[in-house]
Amino acid sequence: MAAPSQPHQATYDAIVIGAGIQGSFAAYHLAQRHRDTLLLEQFLLPHSRGSSHGQSRIIRSAYPRAPYTCMMPDSFRLWKRLEAEAAPSLYRWTGLVVLGPVGNPELEGCRRSLGANQVLDATVLAQHFPGLRLHAGEVAVWDGTGGVLFADRALRAVQDVFCRHGGTLRDGEKVLRIEPGAVLTVTTTAGVYRAPRLIITAGAWTGALVAQLGLCLPLKTLRINVCYWREKELGRPSPSRASPCFMALGLSRAPHGIYGLPALEYPGLVKVCYHHGSLADPEERDQTSLGAPRPDIALLSSFISNYLPGLDPWPAVVETCLYTNTPDEDFILDRHPKFSNIAPSTPDHPLLPAGHGFKLAPVVGKLLCELSLGEEPSHSMAPFAITRFPSVLQAAL
Ligand SMILES: Cc1cc2nc3c(=O)[nH]c(=O)nc-3n(C[C@H](O)[C@H](O)[C@H](O)COP(=O)(O)OP(=O)(O)OC[C@H]3O[C@@H](n4cnc5c(N)ncnc54)[C@H](O)[C@@H]3O)c2cc1C
Incomplete structure (x- = not known):
């Protein structure tokens, strides 16, 4: 022995x-x-x-708060250095659209962080992101540095x-x-x-x-539902591989914000998540009662129907992740x-x-x-x- x-x-x-x-x-x-x-x-x-x-995270320069705007150039530089040291590609450029109601303070902060005026009118938005609908009173901003990190x-x-x-x-x-x-x-x-x-x-x-x-x-630790939504028709104008990432800020029905990334993990499935979840103990994150209401997913379904009509409005895959937040x-x-x-x-x-x-x-x-x-x-x-x-x-x- x-x-x-x-x-x-x-x-x-x-x-x-x-x-x-x-x-x-x-x-x-x-x-x-x-x-x-x-x-x-x-x-x-x-x-x-x-x-x-997981496979993907958004990287961007658009930030509503100055301390993070100041850190992003350094961060992009250090990611490039790691990519050079480690050989595999770690980043895919996609660009990023930030949308929300005109005058929303967070959206305004993002716009300011990008320096030059990056507001997209409806025609240019349709060229960048044909699958995305803007509604009356809303505006979109373009972050040309945005992309996906292969997490x-x-x-x-x-x-x-x-x-x-x-x-x-x-x-x-x-x-x-x-x-x-x-x-x-x-x-x-x-x-x-x-x-x-x-x-x-x-x-x-x-x-x-x-x-x-x-x-x-x-x-506070939150359990986040990571949702993937199926493209109704592969290759149709919808947030497919070539589409940008996006963030939706200040929408009254989604006060914590919604973000999305083009299909990457699963063919034809686009990642769209609500930036909020339920309180969780990291040791018990899987102890959810079957059939319990999932208000975040209902809210996302409604967002998909209204803003991304090229996607089925119910999630094809739901995974979980944890946020740990300060007040x-x-x-x-x-x-x-x-x-x-x-x-x-x-x-x-x-x-x-x-x-x-x-x-x-x-x-x-x-x-x-x-x-x-x-x-x-x-x-x-x-x-x-x-x-x-x-x-x-x-x-x-
Ligand atoms: C759904 C989701 C989407 C996100 N999207 C984005 C995005 O698009 N862009 C972006 O920039 N960020 C995003 N984030 C945030 C980002 O992923 C997190 O901020 C980041 O991964 C946190 O990393 P961490 O190292 O602090 O935590 P963790 O990855 O949780 O690492 C902590 C580690 O500590 C270990 N540990 C804990 N206790 C002990 C112990 N006693 N002994 C030894 N080891 C221990 C744990 O096992 C764990 O591996 C997202 C997060 C989630 C959940």
């Missing part, structure tokens, strides 16, 4: 908890700077239990490059305990690791992990108020169309790397400070 294996024990320059897209990019930047880095993941990779799985491929690429730069990726190892100190100790289901710095990018599990460090983050719409990217060598991050937020952390992950990872190395961050961190939530501080100090 084989002897039971000993728990792993090792010391690193840095440990990152969570190998979703944010943690993988944080680890990638640390390894590029020659820091001996351990990236820990609770599930065997690849997995579909968090927020980074699963990108996640694998960033992890591969991390490992090529000498990083250690250990999957199937859940972090159970974190002991703070000048050198932190992280205990997993298979080992005990030490490092002078720690980054926590645990997605929907972040709140539970940081609670043991005295932090009470005001996070004020912005990320938390900061050091722990008491243990400055720990940096937690939460990369989604509500209200902006499309849970948006994926496209920004190269910059978020860079900022987390800079924070953990005590360097001057390359973008303003003020909007992402943990101190904007006073109750977090009271619990931590």
Whole structure:
């Protein structure tokens, strides 16, 4: 009989908890700077239990809020760099249409973020996106940088490059305990690791992990239905492969926004989702009662009938994903108020169309790397400070 294996024990320059897209990019930047880095993941990779799985995510420059507009050029540059390092293509250009009622503040913010006037009149819109209907009082804006990131491929690429730069990726190892100190100790289901710095990018599990460090983050996890809709006739004017991505903002019946991507995952099936869902515990996301009403899907069906008549108005495939949000719409990217060598991050937020952390992950990872190395961050961190939530501080100090 084989002897039971000993728990792993090792010391690193840095440990990152969570190998979703944010943690993988944080680890990638640390390894590029020659820091001996351990990236820990609770599930065997690849997995579909968090927020980074699936084939596609929108990337765009159009943003209603300035901090993210400022980060996008850096993000596009870093995605290109990863593409060059990893070889497979990670991005497909499609362009992006943003539509909504005239004067809607978010739509106006997007328009401003694009610089020159990018408003599309009905004729030009019909050329760009023949399957999409605009209604009276609505306007559309064109983001020529928009496109699709091949999400699963990108996640694998960033992890591969991390490992090529000498990083250690250990999957199937859940972090159970974190002991703070000048050198932190992280205990997993298979080992005990030490490092002078720690980054926590645990997605929907972040709140539970940081609670043991005295932090009470005001996070909410939402279960999102990821819906795919069949083209009535393949090749007819409808959002097919050549069509742009889109976002619909400020519609009274869909206050959280709707977004869509051309058919990619499944032939002839277009991804259109509502940017909202029901509260969920990440451990119990599949415990939905059969036959329970799904108001988001009813709302999407009505949107499809009115705006995308080339699609069948009932979903052909429904998958799930998780958003983890803060109450004020912005990320938390900061050091722990008491243990400055720990940096937690939460990369989604509500209200902006499309849970948006994926496209920004190269910059978020860079900022987390800079924070953990005590360097001057390359973008303003003020909007992402943990101190904007006073109750977090009271619990931590
Ligand atoms: C339906 C949907 C559509 C989206 N569309 C877009 C889009 O079009 N464009 C865009 O930019 N963004 C989009 N997003 C948002 C984007 O996908 C997320 O912001 C991003 O994937 C979050 O990555 P993450 O690394 O923070 O989280 P995750 O991917 O969830 O990674 C966290 C990881 O931590 C691991 N972990 C947790 N606890 C532990 C532990 N104790 N020990 C070890 N490991 C642990 C988890 O298993 C997980 O792998 C979308 C999200 C969803 C759900």
